Amino acid sequence: xxxxxxxxxxxxxxxxxxxxxxxxxxxxxxxxxxxxxxxxxxxxxxxxxxxxxxxxxxxxxxxxxxxxxxxxxxxxxxxxxxxxxxxxxxxxxxxxxxxxxxxxxxxxxxxxxxxxxxxxxxxxxxxxxxxxxxxxxxxxxxxxxxxxxxxxxxxxxxxxxxxxxxxxxxxxxxxxxxxxxxxxxxxxxxxxxxxxxxxxxxxxxxxxxxxxxxxxxxxxxxxxxxxxxxxxxxxxxxxxxxxxxxxxxxxxxxxxxxxxxxxxxxxxxxxxxxxxxxxxxxxxxxxxxxxxxxxxxxxxxxxxxxxxxxxxxxxxxxxxxxxxxxxxxxxxxxxxxxxxxxxxxxxxxxxxxxxxxxxxxxxxxxxxxxx
Amino acid sequence: xxxxxxxxxxxxxxxxxxxxxxxxxxxxxxxxxxxxxxxxxxxxxxxxxxxxxxxxxxxxxxxxxxxxxxxxxxxxxxxxxxxxxxxxxxxxxxxxxxxxxxxxxxxxxxxxxxxxxxxxxxxxxxxxxxxxxxxxxxxxxxxxxxxxxxxxxxxxxxxxxxxxxxxxxxxxxxxxxxxxxxxxxxxxxxxxxxxxxxxxxxxxxxxxxxxxxxxxxxxxxxxxxxxxxxxxxxxxxxxxxxxxxxxxxxxxxxxxxxxxxxxxxxxxxxxxxxxxxxxxxxxxxxxxxxxxxxxxxxxxxxxxxxxxxxxxxxxxxxxxxxxxxxxxxxxxxxxxxxxxxxx
Numbered sequence: 266x267x268x269x270x271x272x273x274x275x276x277x278x279x280x281x282x283x284x285x286x287x288x289x290x291x292x293x294x295x296x297x298x299x300x301x302x303x304x305x306x307x308x309x310x311x312x313x314x315x316x317x318x319x320x321x322x323x324x325x326x327x328x329x330x331x332x333x334x335x336x337x338x339x340x341x342x343x344x345x346x347x348x349x350x351x352x353x354x355x356x357x358x359x360x361x362x363x364x365x366x367x368x369x370x371x372x373x374x375x376x377x378x379x380x381x382x383x384x385x386x387x388x389x390x391x392x393x394x395x396x397x398x399x400x401x402x403x404x405x406x407x408x409x410x411x412x413x414x415x416x417x418x419x420x421x422x423x424x425x426x427x428x429x430x431x432x433x434x435x436x437x438x439x440x441x442x443x444x445x446x447x448x449x450x451x452x453x454x455x456x457x458x459x460x461x462x463x464x465x466x467x468x469x470x471x472x473x474x475x476x477x478x479x480x481x482x483x484x485x486x487x488x489x490x491x492x493x494x495x496x497x498x499x500x501x502x503x504x505x506x507x508x509x510x511x512x513x514x515x516x517x518x519x520x521x522x523x524x525x526x527x528x529x530x531x532x533x534x535x536x537x538x539x540x541x542x543x544x545x546x547x548x549x550x551x552x553x554x555x556x557x558x559x560x561x562x563x564x565x566x567x568x569x570x571x572x573x574x575x576x577x578x579x580x581x582x583x584x585x586x587x588x589x590x591x592x593x594x595x596x597x598x599x600x601x602x603x604x605x606x607x608x609x610x611x612x613x614x615x616x617x618x619x620x621x622x623x624x625x626x627x628x629x630x631x632x633x634x635x636x
Numbered sequence: 637x638x639x640x641x642x643x644x645x646x647x648x649x650x651x652x653x654x655x656x657x658x659x660x661x662x663x664x665x666x667x668x669x670x671x672x673x674x675x676x677x678x679x680x681x682x683x684x685x686x687x688x689x690x691x692x693x694x695x696x697x698x699x700x701x702x703x704x705x706x707x708x709x710x711x712x713x714x715x716x717x718x719x720x721x722x723x724x725x726x727x728x729x730x731x732x733x734x735x736x737x738x739x740x741x742x743x744x745x746x747x748x749x750x751x752x753x754x755x756x757x758x759x760x761x762x763x764x765x766x767x768x769x770x771x772x773x774x775x776x777x778x779x780x781x782x783x784x785x786x787x788x789x790x791x792x793x794x795x796x797x798x799x800x801x802x803x804x805x806x807x808x809x810x811x812x813x814x815x816x817x818x819x820x821x822x823x824x825x826x827x828x829x830x831x832x833x834x835x836x837x838x839x840x841x842x843x844x845x846x847x848x849x850x851x852x853x854x855x856x857x858x859x860x861x862x863x864x865x866x867x868x869x870x871x872x873x874x875x876x877x878x879x880x881x882x883x884x885x886x887x888x889x890x891x892x893x894x895x896x897x898x899x900x901x902x903x904x905x906x907x908x909x910x911x912x913x914x915x916x917x918x919x920x921x922x923x924x925x926x927x928x929x930x931x932x933x934x935x936x937x938x939x940x941x942x943x944x945x946x947x948x949x950x951x952x953x954x955x956x957x958x959x960x961x962x963x964x965x966x967x968x969x970x971x972x973x974x975x976x977x978x979x
Binding site for chain 2: 467478479481507510511527528533537540570578609610616618620621631
């Protein structure tokens with residue numbers, strides 16, 4: 266940390282730098298940026314029943330191109346999110362979903378980050394800090410500023426457009442001081458109705474010093490009963506099983522896959538999870554290139570094979586895995602309930618009672634020891 | 637990898653091939669990595685039989701066909717041969733057509749009715765036949781599944797036969813769909829993992845392949861190869877297959893052998909495309925498929941090598957199990973299952 270501080274202090278002391286971040290993240294910047302925009306409140310949410318689940322809902326999955334915001338951070342970021350939200354709302358979306366890492370472009374608040382990170386974020390941090398700082402500590406420094414811009418932007422847009430928004434996620438300091446990958450759910454009043462911490466991390470995130478969350482949120486909303494875990498959480502059937510068993514009908518996955526697009530590898534996430542737990546799914550992918558890291562993925566709306574027209578599990582999907590797109594479609598909850606009634610899951614509770622959850626730690630250790 | 641679980645074939649510099657049944661692959665791997673041996677460790681070779689069930693065929697011809705299929709597999713070097721679900725039931729229906737055994741209400745009762753007189757002896761005959769094949773070819777054989785009486789119904793049970801021609805163990809299907817329940821099937825309540833020199837084997841039978849809990853439990857118990865004797869009514873759906881065994885293999889980082897029944901049996905027409913699976917990272921074109929039947933409606937035999945060294949490398953690059961959120965699972969399992977369906 267010392268070396269990093271020294272580096273920053275050369276231009277501005279750490280104290281001043283924090284002050285700079287605070288100044289750059291003033292909510293008034295976001296509000297001013299959005300004040301002149303055309304934001305007609307949508308009436309789409311008003312069509313949803315006040316109580317009970319709707320027959321169907323219209324959802325937009327935003328395939329957002331990530332890139333560092335280098336100047337005028339709060340204004341440019343707010344305008345980007347505005348443009349994408351507007352496109353979704355104009356197509357009648359009642360819920361707009363952004364991808365994982367949607368807050369990471371704000372890392373551009375660190376001057377010269379792109380140059381520093383040309384050899385990889387991990388090694389850049391090591392280089393400037395002498396190895397004492399983890400990547401998570403850099404995000405910790407940014408956290409108050411990112412949080413202000415991020416929350417103000419999404420809250421303002423949700424309220425102004427009168428639409429539900431799942432923000433994707435940002436690396437933020439959590440209430441307990443741990444650094445986590447956190448997603449937000451905003452209601453059409455602009456209030457935060459829940460935060461979801463990523464539950465299963467990439468090994469890289471663990472190495473960088475981030476912590477997994479402990480709770481899976483399942484929310485009753487006018488859209489239906491929704492869970493919104495993050496990216497890697499969809500690699501584990503347990504996430505969706507818990508969500509379904511707690512009554513979720515829709516599971517939303519904001520994702521950011523930092524690898525080359527390979528069709529079959531992309532099939533290891535939300536697609537099988539939707540099938541095995543009989544829920545409707547939304548995946549919103551990050552694309553583009555962020556500090557040398559490529560992101561790929563095809564956003565889409567998913568459901569059990571039997572409910573999709575081409576019987577491939579997709580209601581609709583982005584045309585590309587690399588371009589910015591807003592994918593809009595309907596999720597039919599009535600059809601889902603009928604499908605579940607005709608194809609009930611028959612669990613073997615006696616079998617699970619013997620092994621779950623007791624076997625997880627044993628199996629985990631056994632594999633670590635033998636591979 | 638388990639220290640005593642694996643073996644395969646080794647090939648020396650001068651081309652001599654030896655079966656390493658007395659020496660585990662893990663031991664060889666350690667020696668190989670330490671430079672103490674120059675032997676290349678090859679593969680555990682497994683065979684998948686896609687059986688075409690016919691409405692009319694003499695029991696003798698049926699067994700002859702099975703013999704041919706097994707021999708075909710052993711010519712390709714198979715050390716483990718897997719037949720599809722209901723292979724034994726197919727033999728029973730051919731041997732006793734007058735019993736009129738059809739899937740649906742009355743099936744379990746029908747099997748129970750004929751069991752004392754000729755069902756049991758027919759089944760023993762069938763098992764003895766496979767034990768003979770296993771001995772002859774010195775291979776492990778899974779002769780698909782058999783419907784055997786239990787309580788008021790029948791269980792769909794698979795058998796693992798050793799190269800010595802003995803039954804190592806059995807596994808009952810643990811999850812049933814509505815049609816199977818309607819036919820009087822009763823599910824088993826446990827999952828076994830069998831340690832063999834080829835690797836640790838576990839079974840996911842028919843509907844079990846579509847419940848991720850099954851392969852997760854098997855893998856947590858140490859299974860490295862999942863054997864899936866399958867029979868799915870037509871029409872064949874590639875995506876239905878992907879949401880079954882394919883995804884189980886990916887999310888548990890193990891090998892899978894899915895052997896499908898095709899053709900007519902018990903009043904139902906079956907289709908399926910048998911497949912030998914590995915993780916995407918280990919397969920050509922990243923497909924997760926090592927080998928696959930040519931079509932979903934015809935008989936086929938094919939083999940593939942299971943490379944445990946590559947599997948180890950894949951897991952070391954990213955061990956899915958290392959990121960389990962055990963506190964989360966402890967909070968909700970197993971009581972949530974008891975409360976299903978949610979209110």
